[in-house]
Amino acid sequence: MIGSLNGVVAAVGEDTALIEVGGVGYVVQGGARTLGRLRAGETARLFIETHVREDAIRLFGFDSEEERAWFAHLQTIPxxxxxxxxxxxxxxxxxxxxxxxxxxxxxxxxxxxxxxxxxxxxxxxxxxxxxxxxxxxxxxxxxxxxxxxxxxxxxxxxxxxxxxxxxxxxxxxxxxxxxxxxxxxxxx
Structure with a gap:
């Protein structure tokens, strides 16, 4: 499982960012606040929550470990x-x-x-x-x-x-x- 990514921001979209780490580009989904602080060409570190499904692996990025933990905790509510x-x-x-x-x-x-x-x-x-x-x-x-x-x-x-x-x-x-x-x- 991926715990964090530290790399260069290649692109930022409406709800995703592409983070290049060691020659590999990771598509990371995030909230508007997190994605809003990212700038293409700059280095960024995101704490990652990984969701593995039958048809996809999704990465969610956060500014802090606490925010990542709350993201996971909130999803325990039906x-x-x-x-x-x-x-x-x-x-x-x-x-x-x-x-x-x-x-x-x-x-x-x-x-x-x-x-x-x-x-x-x-x-x-x-x-x-x-x-x-x-x-x-x-x-x-x-x-x-x-x-x-x-x-x-x-x-x-x-x-x-x-x-x-x-x-x-x-x-x-x-x-x-x-x-x-x-x-x-x-x-x-």
């Missing part, structure tokens, strides 16, 4: 395939996705291409009840366990501090998210 998972990750980077899961924010999921109200509700409910991608976030009872979420940085530390003070994880995650939104609104 009704979420590769296209919808890419749409969700285009709408929400992993740090925002972690908040949406912790807060069971159906509206955040509904903003993604290919996600209607029923699927948004299913995503919010089922992801909150599942263990998140291994090594990135653990989800229990609808709240993020911040100590396991390295990508969320200071938010994770704030949630962890509140939990250590005796506040339940769900309330801590909501409070930190609300404070972050307030801070963003007050920023110049």
């Amino acid at each position: 009704g979420v395939g590769a296209k919808v998972a890419l749409g969700i990750l285009d709408a929400m980077p992993p740090a925002v996705l972690i908040d949406a899961v912790a807060l069971q924010d159906k509206a955040a999921f509904a903003r993604a291409n290919g996600v209607g109200p029923k699927l948004a509700a299913r995503l919010a409910t089922e992801l909150a009840a599942k263990q998140g991608p291994k090594g990135f976030i653990a989800i229990t009872g609808g709240a993020a366990r911040a100590a396991a979420a390295p990508a969320s940085g200071s938010r994770a530390e704030a949630v962890s501090a509140l939990v250590n003070l005796g506040i339940d994880q769900s309330s801590a995650a909501r409070a930190v998210s609300a404070a972050a939104k307030q801070f963003d609104a007050d920023a110049p």
Whole structure:
């Protein structure tokens, strides 16, 4: 299985990029955000999720290992395939996705291409009840366990501090998210 590709971008299309590595060109599918940062002729590194089917091998590329892990994790929810998972990750980077899961924010999921109200509700409910991608976030009872979420940085530390003070994880995650939104609104 291919874990990452590091090579020269030969071409970038609407939903794919051609990455040349050691004289071999790999067609990699990706989201608009990932593909938007790639430029033909420049070197790029993408973390790869490989899908092997009877009739095709498909490579999906991501900016980070965390994003790749969330792509795979999202597809454990019934009704979420590769296209919808890419749409969700285009709408929400992993740090925002972690908040949406912790807060069971159906509206955040509904903003993604290919996600209607029923699927948004299913995503919010089922992801909150599942263990998140291994090594990135653990989800229990609808709240993020911040100590396991390295990508969320200071938010994770704030949630962890509140939990250590005796506040339940769900309330801590909501409070930190609300404070972050307030801070963003007050920023110049």
